[in-house]
Amino acid sequence: MDKKFNEISKRRKRWEETTVKDAVSRFSYMQESPAQFYAPDSLQNFDFLNKVGFPGEYPYTAGPYPFYPNAALREYTGQSETNRFKRGSSGQTRAAEYSGYGAPESTRDYYKSMIAIGSIGGPNLASDLPTQLGYDSDNPAISGEVGKVGVSIDTLRDFEVIYEPFQGKLNLDKIATAWTINAPANVFIAMYIALAKKRGISLDKLRFTPQNDILKEYVARGTYIFPPEKALRLFRDSLVFLARNIPRANIVSGGGYHMREAGASREQDLAYSMVNIATYCQIGIDAGLSIDEFAPQFTINAFGGDMEFLKEIAFHRASRRMYATLMKERFGAKKSKSMIIRQQRGAHMGRCNTTVQRPLNNLSRSIIGGIASGLSGGSPSAFPPYDEPLGLGWSLEARQLAEDAQRILTVEARILEVTDPFAGSYYMESLTNEIEDNAWKEFDKVMSMGGVAAAIESGYIKREIGKSAYQRQKMIEEGEQYVVGVNCFTGEHELDVRIKSLVQNPYDPSEREKAEELQKKNLAEVKKRRHGKGVKKSLEELRKTAKDVGANTIPSLVACAEEYVTLQEMCGVFRDVFGEYEDRASL
Amino acid sequence: MKSQKKVRVLIAKPGLDGHERGARVLSYGLRDEGFEVIYAGLRQTPEQIAAAAIQEDVDVVGLSILSGAHLAMTSRVIENLTGLGGKDILLLVGGVIPEEDMPTLKKMGVAGVFTSGATIKEISEFIRSRLS
Numbered sequence: 230m231d232k233k234f235n236e237i238s239k240r241r242k243r244w245e246e247t248t249v250k251d252a253v254s255r256f257s258y259m260q261e262s263p264a265q266f267y268a269p270d271s272l273q274n275f276d277f278l279n280k281v282g283f284p285g286e287y288p289y290t291a292g293p294y295p296f297y298p299n300a301a302l303r304e305y306t307g308q309s310e311t312n313r314f315k316r317g318s319s320g321q322t323r324a325a326e327y328s329g330y331g332a333p334e335s336t337r338d339y340y341k342s343m344i345a346i347g348s349i350g351g352p353n354l355a356s357d358l359p360t361q362l363g364y365d366s367d368n369p370a371i372s373g374e375v376g377k378v379g380v381s382i383d384t385l386r387d388f389e390v391i392y393e394p395f396q397g398k399l400n401l402d403k404i405a406t407a408w409t410i411n412a413p414a415n416v417f418i419a420m421y422i423a424l425a426k427k428r429g430i431s432l433d434k435l436r437f438t439p440q441n442d443i444l445k446e447y448v449a450r451g452t453y454i455f456p457p458e459k460a461l462r463l464f465r466d467s468l469v470f471l472a473r474n475i476p477r478a479n480i481v482s483g484g485g486y487h488m489r490e491a492g493a494s495r496e497q498d499l500a501y502s503m504v505n506i507a508t509y510c511q512i513g514i515d516a517g518l519s520i521d522e523f524a525p526q527f528t529i530n531a532f533g534g535d536m537e538f539l540k541e542i543a544f545h546r547a548s549r550r551m552y553a554t555l556m557k558e559r560f561g562a563k564k565s566k567s568m569i570i571r572q573q574r575g576a577h578m579g580r581c582n583t584t585v586q587r588p589l590n591n592l593s594r595s596i597i598g599g600i601a602s603g604l605s606g607g608s609p610s611a612f613p614p615y616d617e618p619l620g621l622g623w624s625l626e627a628r629q630l631a632e633d634a635q636r637i638l639t640v641e642a643r644i645l646e647v648t649d650p651f652a653g654s655y656y657m658e659s660l661t662n663e664i665e666d667n668a669w670k671e672f673d674k675v676m677s678m679g680g681v682a683a684a685i686e687s688g689y690i691k692r693e694i695g696k697s698a699y700q701r702q703k704m705i706e707e708g709e710q711y712v713v714g715v716n717c718f719t720g721e722h723e724l725d726v727r728i729k730s731l732v733q734n735p736y737d738p739s740e741r742e743k744a745e746e747l748q749k750k751n752l753a754e755v756k757k758r759r760h761g762k763g764v765k766k767s768l769e770e771l772r773k774t775a776k777d778v779g780a781n782t783i784p785s786l787v788a789c790a791e792e793y794v795t796l797q798e799m800c801g802v803f804r805d806v807f808g809e810y811e812d813r814a815s816l
Numbered sequence: 817m818k819s820q821k822k823v824r825v826l827i828a829k830p831g832l833d834g835h836e837r838g839a840r841v842l843s844y845g846l847r848d849e850g851f852e853v854i855y856a857g858l859r860q861t862p863e864q865i866a867a868a869a870i871q872e873d874v875d876v877v878g879l880s881i882l883s884g885a886h887l888a889m890t891s892r893v894i895e896n897l898t899g900l901g902g903k904d905i906l907l908l909v910g911g912v913i914p915e916e917d918m919p920t921l922k923k924m925g926v927a928g929v930f931t932s933g934a935t936i937k938e939i940s941e942f943i944r945s946r947l948s
Contacts, residue, residue, distance in 0.1 A: 358831070358832035358833065358883060359832065361832075362832055370861070371831075371832060372888075373831070373885050373888030373889065373892075374831055374832055374883065374885050374888075377883055377884045377885055378883055378884060446834070449834075449836075450834050450835070451833070451834015451835070451836060451858050451859075452832075452834055490837070491835075491836065491837045492837050492840075492841070581837070583932075584932070584933055585931055585932045585933050586933050618912070618932050619914065619915075620884070620912040620913065620914045620931075621914055691836075695836075695837075695840040695841070695844070696844075698837050698840060698841050699840070699841045699844040699845065702841045702845065702935075702936065703845075705935075706935050706936060706937060715933050812857055812858055814857075815855070816840065816843050816844060816847070816853070816855050
């Protein structure tokens with residue numbers, strides 16, 4: 230074996246000294262050779278079955294499934310299924326697009342209009358910031374933010390309104406729904422359970438995904454409320470409750486997407502998301518469950534994305550192997566579903582790489598991300614729509630272009646035909662190994678600091694991510710990294726191509742300005758009508774369970790939700806009992 | 817001589833928005849450009865930001881807002897700064913700011929608005945030119 234590599238290494242040396250050198254000498258500006266070429270000598274001792282294996286088998290490097298479900302290409306037209314496909318039709322992406330507008334009424338009307346044009350997905354809810362931080366719409370301290378980045382949720386009444394269009398064939402036992410909610414995730418779970426109970430639907434039929442990935446909130450995204458250890462106790466409650474009672478619900482939708490957007494490098498993204506997932510697993514184990522009793526209910530929303538096409542493909546291969554190794558080797562998983570990454574989004578360009586300058590170029594960028602995704606086991610979605618950085622919400626035109634790009638990649642370019650076409654590539658396998666190795670090193674480093682809570686509280690993770698973000702910015706400013714239309718190709722003869730938006734968005738932005746007043750009125754109405762005694766009693770019960778570390782808070786939260794106790798009242802009990810986290814991560 | 821005293825900058829994130837990348841990168845960057853940077857961290861109320869600006873005797877306040885609440889937040893910061901006698905402090909706003917809101921911010925008294933793609937150099941030169 231060594232002899233074979235010796236021969237190739239010798240040839241490589243000769244290549245560098247003759248062919249490459251000759252070529253370099255023809256370019257007067259060239260100081261050193263830019264030639265990079267991977268051959269068998271770059272990947273010695275490569276064990277294909279151990280490192281890659283077959284798609285759908287451990288260690289899942291080549292893919293979580295033997296083929297990609299979208300390859301079956303289905304399209305839903307009304308209730309009939311044809312042999313074409315539609316966004317959201319694959320087994321993994323049953324919920325509709327991330328959405329949530331103003332007051333619950335506006336969001337309900339949006340879903341009504343979507344259902345009218347054939348949407349079959351359950352709501353994928355975006356909540357406003359007060360909701361994500363456990364504040365009610367009538368709290369004067371958060372005035373001006375109600376209904377801004379998503380819908381406002383105060384009480385069960387708001388869930389009743391939002392889910393009103395989901396009846397009959399779209400009832401709660403037929404749809405899958407998702408909520409981008411972290412610190413108050415258990416409150417959302419409780420409200421949904423209360424809603425299902427009112428509709429007479431048994432818990433084992435429910436399918437929902439709370440984001441519930443609180444650990445990344447402390448280092449990116451920022452919607453934490455309680456200290457990490459206390460938040461993890463709440464996480465334990467949802468893990469145990471969902472594993473035991475609602476097997477079709479996901480417990481967590483984790484990942485490194487938000488951290489990469491905050492500036493994390495590829496390796497940091499992978500390392501920290503795996504640290505977080507390992508922490509969640511340990512909590513389940515410590516609660517007395519076996520890994521296979523809950524890990525199949527773990528899901529990933531996304532890892533971060535980037536424009537470096539080949540590296541992102543390697544990254545996704547590495548992420549699958551690392552996850553499978555973690556689950557099997559560290560936690561003793563036996564079920565395949567515990568070991569695979571089930572994720573909504575594969576490789577992508579990364580929203581942080583969209584540019585305000587010449588924004589249509591973002592379409593080209595997103596398609597590159599879509600190809601990377603398709604070639605690394607994901608759906609070839611051209612994400613995000615090109616007008617992402619303009620701050621106006623996605624126009625329907627931009628969505629149409631993104632949707633069509635995905636269709637073109639699938640049915641015309643046929644990039645999903647072969648699973649993991651890079652398997653065995655000397656370069657791709659080397660890079661996959663390198664990314665995984667570096668991620669494990671950073672993983673071990675955080676664990677040696679006393680685990681993730683310690684690394685959060687000391688500010689380590691946030692500072693590391695911030696430093697990476699600054700490093701990248703410096704490279705762009707110093708011309709070591711180029712962004713077209715931003716720091717290069719910006720001359721006066723370049724055109725800024727724009728398209729005029731002609732189709733109106735289903736949500737009128739002027740409604741957003743009225744959302745706060747409307748929602749405050751809604752809440753006042755609920756407070757007037759509910760029973761003070763029931764509210765008081767259920768809150769007292771909640772306080773008791775919160776104080777009792779051995780108790781599970783979910784049933785008490787359901788009782789609160791049923792009494793129309795508000796989100797802020799429930800979170801207020803936790804704020805009292807657990808305290809609030811104060812971020813001390815200096816620069 | 818003015819060059820003896822470092823220009824003091826307060827970078828703050830008003831409201832509930834937790835997107836910190838721009839604020840942190842700019843803080844590091846301005847510090848390397850020779851400014852004295854105070855980073856106030858997440859979830860500051862306009863009242864807290866104005867009080868910190870006065871207490872720290874800063875020359876510049878930079879607000880980073882990506883939540884769409886920029887008009888309400890900025891106007892409350894200005895109101896509070898004015899109330900505390902900090903009307904002359906140079907006020908910058910950054911984040912996700914739709915183009916159509918920029919004139920409104922400038923009318924309120926914001927000196928400069930910097931969105932995605934703005935460079936640290938551009939911002940530091942802007943500050944220097946306005947303070948010289």
